[in-house]
Amino acid sequence: MTETRDVRIALTFDYDAFSVWIGTFGATSPSMVSRGEFAPIALRRLLSLLSDHNIKSTFFVPGHTAFAFPDTVVAIRDADHEIGHHGWVHENPLSLDADKERWVMEKGFEALDKVVGVRPVGYRSPAWDNSPQTIPLLLEFGFEYESSLMGNDYEPYWCRLGDMFNDTDEHKWGKPVNLVEVPVAWHLDDFPHFEYVWAKAGILPGYRPASDLLEVWKGEFDYLYGRVGKGILNITMHPQVIGRGHRLLFLEEFIQYVAAKPGVSFTTIRDYVRDWRTGKSPSLPKDAGPARSEA
Numbered sequence: 001m002t003e004t005r006d007v008r009i010a011l012t013f014d015y016d017a018f019s020v021w022i023g024t025f026g027a028t029s030p031s032m033v034s035r036g037e038f039a040p041i042a043l044r045r046l047l048s049l050l051s052d053h054n055i056k057s058t059f060f061v062p063g064h065t066a067f068a069f070p071d072t073v074v075a076i077r078d079a080d081h082e083i084g085h086h087g088w089v090h091e092n093p094l095s096l097d098a099d100k101e102r103w104v105m106e107k108g109f110e111a112l113d114k115v116v117g118v119r120p121v122g123y124r125s126p127a128w129d130n131s132p133q134t135i136p137l138l139l140e141f142g143f144e145y146e147s148s149l150m151g152n153d154y155e156p157y158w159c160r161l162g163d164m165f166n167d168t169d170e171h172k173w174g175k176p177v178n179l180v181e182v183p184v185a186w187h188l189d190d191f192p193h194f195e196y197v198w199a200k201a202g203i204l205p206g207y208r209p210a211s212d213l214l215e216v217w218k219g220e221f222d223y224l225y226g227r228v229g230k231g232i233l234n235i236t237m238h239p240q241v242i243g244r245g246h247r248l249l250f251l252e253e254f255i256q257y258v259a260a261k262p263g264v265s266f267t268t269i270r271d272y273v274r275d276w277r278t279g280k281s282p283s284l285p286k287d288a289g290p291a292r293s294e295a
Contacts, residue, residue, distance in 0.1 A: 005263030007225050008232045008272050010182075011050070011255075012058045012147070014124065015043060015073070015239055016090055019064040023090035024127060025199050035240060039065070040072045042243020047079055049248060053255055055266040060086035060124040060147075063111030070115045077116045082268040084122035085109065085143075093131040105137055122269055124148055128184060135159050138179055145180040145273040147234065151285070152183045154224050154231030156273065158282040171289070176282035180273045182234055187216055189236040194247065210250035221258050232272050233258075 018036035021027040050057055059076050061083055066073045076083060087093075088107040096104065112118050123138055125148035138146055138159075151157060159181050162174030186192055193213050196206035217235065224231055242251055258264050 003229075005225060005229045005261075007221075007230065007258075007261070007264045008267040009221075009258055009264065010058060010232055010234045010267055010269050010272060011055060011237065011251075012060065012124075012235060012269060013043075013046065013237050013239055013242075014086060015039065015059050015061045015065050015076075016086070016126075017062075017065040017240065018068055019062040019087075019090040020126075020238075022064070023062075023087070024092065025197065038243070039238075039240040040069045042239040043069075043072045044075070045243050045248060046239055047075060047081075049252060049255075050081070051079065053252075053259065053266075055255070056081055056268050056271075057266070058082040058084055058122065058269045060084040060122075061112065062086045062088060062090050062126070063108040064089040066111040066115040073112075073115050077118060082122065082270045083112060083116065083118045083120055084124055084147075084269070085112070085120040086124050087126045090126040092127040092129050093125055093134050094127075094129045096131065098133045101131060101133055102137060105141060109141075121145070122147065122273075124184075135161055135177065135179060139177060143179060145182055145269060147182040147184055147269060149181050150183050150185060151181065153185065153220075154228055154233065156180045156182045156232070156276050157285060160284075173284055173288050176284055178282055180277065182232065182269050182273060184234060184236055188220065188234065190241045190247070191236075191238050194241050194244075195238075210247050214250050214254060217254055218257060225258075225261060225264070229263075232267070234269070 017039035018033055021033045021036050027033050059081055061073055085108050088104045091104055093101050121144040123143050123146040128148045130148055158176040159179040160174035160176050164172035193208050194206050197204040221233055224233055
C-alpha cells in the first residue's frame with residue numbers, strides 16, 4: 001500500500017441533451033426526444049453543486065447540444081470547466097464512413113467555436129466506440145487525449161495505431177502514438193444503471209436505486225485509495241440522468257465521501273493528462289507480449 005496518496009477524481013459529464021435520442025436511438029417520437037429537454041435544467045443544478053464544492057469538471061458536449069442550448073454551454077465555459085468534443089449528434093463512429101466521421105468531427109468543432117469560442121483538446125466518442133480512422137483523425141486535429149477505451153482502470157496509457165486482432169492469428173500490437181487514453185468503464189457510468197430505454201435492440205431496464213451505484217463507486221474509490229494510492233477515478237455522468245433530485249443527493253454524498261480523505265483532489269481530465277505526460281513518451285503497455293507489429 002502506498003503511504004503518500006495522490007488520488008484524483010474526474011467527475012465528467014456527457015451533455016448529450018437531445019442528441020443521444022436522435023443520434024444513438026434514432027428517435028422519431030416527440031416524447032422520447034423530449035427527455036433531452038430536461039438536460040439544461042439538470043445542467044444548471046450540477047453547475048451549482050460543483051460550485052458549492054469548488055470542483056472543476058470536464059463536460060463533453062456534442063455540437064448539436066451547443067446549438068440547442070447555447071446559454072448553458074456558455075455557463076459551463078464561464079464556470080471554468082473544461083469542454084471536450086463529443087461528436088455532432090451523438091453518432092457512433094463505427095456507423096460512419098471515413099468522410100462522414102471527418103464531417104462529424106469538423107461539425108462539432110464548428111459548433112463549439114461559434115457558441116463558446118473553445119477548441120477542445122479532449123475527445124470522447126459517443127457510445128465509447130472508435131472506428132479504425134478515429135485515432136488518426138484525433139492526431140490530425142491535434143487532440144491531447146481521448147476517453148473512450150477500457151484498457152486500464154486507474155491510469156492513462158498511450159493510444160496506438162495498427163493493432164491487429166482476429167480469432168485465428170496472434171495479437172499484433174500497433175505503434176504507440178502521442179495521444180493519451182484516459183480509460184472509462186461501464187460500471188462508472190450512470191446511464192446504464194439508471195435510464196430506462198425501450199428500443200429496437202431491446203430494453204435497458206434502468207430504475208435501479210442510487211444506493212446500488214453509491215456502493216459500486218465507493219468500492220472503486222476505496223480500492224484505488226487504499227490498495228493503489230495513486231491514479232485517477234474517471235466517472236462518466238449525463239446531466240439528464242444524474243440531475244434528477246434523488247440522484248443529485250447521491251452524487252453529493254459521493255463527493256463528500258471522497259473529499260474527506262487526505263490526498264484526494266478533483267480534476268479536469270485535461271489537467272490530469274498534462275500532469276501525467278511529464279517525463280513520459282509513447283510506449284506499449286508494460287505487459288505487452290513479444291508479438292508486436294513493425295509499425
